[in-house]
Amino acid sequence: MKFLSIDKVLPNMVLAMDVKDFSGKILYKKGTLLDESKIKNIKNNGIFRIPIKDVSNMNFDTYINTTISKELLEKSFIKIKNIFETLISTGNLNIPEIENITTEIVKEMSNNFSDKIFVPLKKLKNYDDYLYSHSLNVMILSTLIALDMGIKNDELVEIGLSGILHDVGKTKIPLEILNAPRKLSEKEFEFVKKHVLYTKGILEKSGFNQKKVIDGSIEHHERFDGTGYIFKKKGKDISLYGRILALSDVYDALTSKRSYKEPWSPYKTISYILSHVNKDFDPEISQNLINSLGLFPPGMKVMLNDNSEGIIVGTNRNNKMKPIVKINNEIIDLNEDKKLRIIKILDYQHIEDF
Numbered sequence: 477m478k479f480l481s482i483d484k485v486l487p488n489m490v491l492a493m494d495v496k497d498f499s500g501k502i503l504y505k506k507g508t509l510l511d512e513s514k515i516k517n518i519k520n521n522g523i524f525r526i527p528i529k530d531v532s533n534m535n536f537d538t539y540i541n542t543t544i545s546k547e548l549l550e551k552s553f554i555k556i557k558n559i560f561e562t563l564i565s566t567g568n569l570n571i572p573e574i575e576n577i578t579t580e581i582v583k584e585m586s587n588n589f590s591d592k593i594f595v596p597l598k599k600l601k602n603y604d605d606y607l608y609s610h611s612l613n614v615m616i617l618s619t620l621i622a623l624d625m626g627i628k629n630d631e632l633v634e635i636g637l638s639g640i641l642h643d644v645g646k647t648k649i650p651l652e653i654l655n656a657p658r659k660l661s662e663k664e665f666e667f668v669k670k671h672v673l674y675t676k677g678i679l680e681k682s683g684f685n686q687k688k689v690i691d692g693s694i695e696h697h698e699r700f701d702g703t704g705y706i707f708k709k710k711g712k713d714i715s716l717y718g719r720i721l722a723l724s725d726v727y728d729a730l731t732s733k734r735s736y737k738e739p740w741s742p743y744k745t746i747s748y749i750l751s752h753v754n755k756d757f758d759p760e761i762s763q764n765l766i767n768s769l770g771l772f773p774p775g776m777k778v779m780l781n782d783n784s785e786g787i788i789v790g791t792n793r794n795n796k797m798k799p800i801v802k803i804n805n806e807i808i809d810l811n812e813d814k815k816l817r818i819i820k821i822l823d824y825q826h827i828e829d830f
């Protein structure tokens with residue numbers, strides 16, 4: 477049990493003892509699950525500290541929705557790796573299995589999508605299997621953007637499919653070039669750019685004929701101002717799925733370890749995206765990404781104005797500046813605790829679960 481200041485009490489916490497008003501009448505009994513109206517009522521009765529049950533063991537999931545379970549993330553990564561390795565060795569792409577993986581993830585993400593979310597991504601310590609984790613992450617991030625846009629049902633699955641398939645053409649590029657720890661020559665870069673066309677070829681050869689999905693996949697390197705490749709499309713001439721994928725692709729690439737760079741922190745990446753809105757990215761869709769990841773995405777270590785240090789563990793989709801922070805095993809929602817605010821970014825550690 478722990479006595480907490482009423483300002484730090486959050487919905488879903490449980491009372492460890494009866495709470496009585498000044499006349500001795502019991503307001504709420506021991507074991508009561510608190511919600512916002514009960515917390516407000518306790519506060520209105522002039523009570524400033526209340527006994528809370530085992531805050532350190534408070535179930536993270538009762539407060540923040542993890543959009544994908546760790547099990548599904550790991551299982552999907554292994555399946556994608558197998559599918560891509562089979563594609564490399566036999567030339568056959570297992571479309572039905574890709575559709576199964578995508579549908580399962582999109583369904584789980586739709587069910588868990590809420591105002592307070594944590595979105596896990598698969599991040600590797602090395603870069604050897606980057607293509608597989610990247611395909612999974614681009615699917616997850618594209619679905620996330622689409623959910624924030626209010627897109628539903630079949631279109632969500634289509635966007636997820638565009639994401640998982642967007643770089644299948646890279647299986648035709650030798651790893652010595654893909655993972656070269658140096659700047660590519662002009663000739664090599666022109667070759668790498670062709671992965672977009674190889675994606676189209678592989679999908680057509682596999683009998684996959686969903687045009688919107690293919691267009692989304694092959695337009696992920698187009699840029700909003702027309703400076704991308706390979707079709708040099710501009711603005712809304714780029715398909716909606718292509719504009720979504722451009723953001724997910726860059727977000728995951730920058731936050732991942734590559735042969736030629738260390739991973740960028742989500743904060744640096746979000747700052748980069750904000751500075752390239754209208755140039756590289758659709759401004760409205762960029763907002764959807766930032767709504768869901770926040771300006772301080774999970775994993776950031778921060779200092780608060782009371783000098784405490786914590787780690788961001790979730791996003792408030794309706795307040796990008798006020799994420800959910802874990803401080804000494806206590807989960808504090810900065811959107812609820814109006815006195816606390818972030819004053820400094822300290823560090824970053826990748827988190828997949830708690």
Ligand SMILES: [Fe+2]
Nearest residue numbers: 642643696697
């Ligand atoms: Fe690509």
